[in-house]
Amino acid sequence: MLPKIYTNVPGERSLAWGKRLGEVECRNTTYLAEDWPIFWERADGVNVWDVDGNRFLDMTSGFGVAGLGYGFTAEALRRQSDVLLHAMGDVHPARVKVELCEVLSKITYEKWEDKKGKCLFGNSGFEAVEAALKTAVLATGRAGILSFEGGYHGLGYGALLGQGIGWFREPFEGQIAKVTQRLKFPREEEGLDDFLEQLTKVDGSKIGAVLVEPIQGRGGIVVPPEGFLAALREWCNKVGAVLIFDEIYTGFWRTGKMFACEWDNKAREDSRGSVVVPDLICLGKALSGGFPISVCVGRAEVMDAWPESGGEALHTSTFLGNPMGCAMALEAIRRYQETETESLVREAAEKLESGLRKLESLGMVKEVRGRGLMMGVEMDCGERVLDLTKALLREGVIVLPDGPKGDVLALTPPLGISSEEIDFSMELLRNLIEF
Template identity: 35%
Template sequence: MPIPQRRRLVTAIPGPISKELMSRKAGAVAAGVGTTMPVFAARAAGGIVEDVDGNHLIDLGSGIAVTTVGNSAPRVVEAVRAQVAEFTHTCFMVTPYESYVAVAERLNELTPGTHDKRTALFNSGAEAVENAIKIARAHTGRQAVVVFDHAYHGRTNLTMAMTAKSMPYKHGFGPFASEVYRAPLSYPFRDEVDGPTAARRAIEVVEKQVGGANLAAMVIEPIQGEGGFIEPAAGFLSALIEWCTANGVVFVADEVQTGFARTGDMFACDHEGVVPDLIVTAKGIAGGLPLSAVTGRTEIMDAPHSGGLGGTYGGNPLACAAALAAIDTIVEDGLTARAREIGTLMLAELQRMRAVDPRIGDVRGRGAMIAVELVRAGTSEPDADLARAVAATAHAAGVIVLTCGTFGNVLRFLPPLTISDGLLAEALEVLRDALTTLA
């Protein structure tokens, strides 16, 4: 690794250079662009982010599940370096290039299901979600879209309507796109309902409020991201997709955060053998470069007219080169298995903490997508203040920790799959000390 893989604090967090840069940020960057930590990155590799003051921070965020293969992964760096020397952009819709086709071929091969598939490339997860809706509407001739409680799908107008959480994503930004409806999710920690029963509850809402004949698409994250890393009970997803198939509804899996080995399978849908009609991917797809995709059944993907899909930067050649290298890294370095190892290590230690701390209401997740839901001791009442305090204490100790959840009370862990066991153990020790300090 080009950076020593150890936590090191040489200044308080933030240090003097970061403070100076935060002052410049305040004078130059729109106030609506917030930051989790008041430190500026200088370098990153493996499980460490080095800030401009020389502090080495343990990375449990991966840029929100983006640097899954590690920051500046060698194959990715080399692929981008080679591509930028050839050309940086032509627009695939003007003069196409082979790497776009190669990424589409890899996604068609790797995503769930053996049916014939096609792929279109875009820039961000939200953009890909919007295009999945366009494709579903073109295929079905219907307009309505169903999403779920606690969902997060993006920050554009349509995806804000699809997102459940008001602050900070929706507040003050309406009116939103119409024909978006919300159904109840399976949330095992809070509803204690089995998957098929929870699915029947959701389907009943959909049938009463929307009607299958009006519904173009049902969109769901196989494990909720911003909503709190909620993993639906077994059988929930399969029951939903069975209903969608029977009613001619396009089932869309939003795997923007769960995709590309993050959950211990190449895609989270693989865990239950669920095969979506369309799958949306982004984040970990290209090792840190902006790229997203919609992949799905050929007869659905080919429904829009020629020219109806695309965009100036969609499938940029640098991002495509990075994606091919990132996928090679996942496959050749066995990173799905590594994600499962990380999950085993983290879940075991977090469950030990839960056994002695009644403020830890739930520990959940798969692979390297793990969460702790914090509550007021002896209850299931969300404790967002504690989550913020624990994260802030960890930040001050040099560990990057993110929060999430509809109630703001969930600590989420998304380490790069190249992180060492030693760094994970040290980060969890910092977390334990933070909880003890805040007892």
């Protein structure tokens, strides 16, 4: 449904909630200003309603979580919450944890190479990344990490090792081990040559993990050149490092394939597609459609670097494999596997991209880029994107700035967004930019 505004945005109620929050929440969490934020009351499909009754179109899917739209896994949550809210994840687990592990194995390593995958669950996305980094240390005995400028892997201390947006790391640098080497993330139009040259200079004997997003999200929606992932795969094979794809953002159709690593390998155009198979893949966000659950899935022989448990797990957490998260993820994956999902995403993606391409001729638009329903509009400066973000909100459309300088307007709508909703937001965007 298209937006409908009843009061100013933010309305009086949102402003009042903002005032209350400012007194009791840690600074630097929720951004509070005279014209920001709105407080959410409920959401359904592509829409969000705020406490003032205004209806918005969410072009972010709530940080990429809402997958096929808000509420598409709510019934699974209701059913599960009637019977079991919590179990003892690594001691006496819920049955649904087993089912989810089996399904995750099927849609990754069993599909890609007829081998089992094994799972290690977390709550937030960064925990899946940390589980992957620990796995790499156990598998290789090497602490070194190769990651990328502009890469975003979450903000836990372990995940900060891979963080490629400097200002997230800087205040905490004193507590972060100096084990990471960062390379420039190549852009599609640059080709691979410079990157391959940089890669030859890296001392592979020190690197245990290569941590990379197949398409950078928070780094400003950056698509690498074709062959990039395949080159990393080859390099990891050569030096014996573990290749980790962080698909927390790109996973579950966001880029037009179930996983973004299924785009990249010309050498492997067989019946399974052109997938570059990582040793470990990190998933979160759209995995459940709204419950904090994440997972590191790995090729079984790599995951088996973890020793057999003698009763006390070396890595776990209180809520590991929470049954509500597992039930929602099972339902989400069932829906993602329906045959119509692919065409739904393809049609919406084509519509969104063609709408955005029409903006390229406008002076202050530097570039339109992305893949599938993960698109970015780079503008001439970050202030412009912030102004646009706020102006769009006032008209009923939720978007976010991205990129280290905040100069990219990111658009990652729910996969089921309609053509009418895309047209509406494109027209609005054009009018606001021209104005």
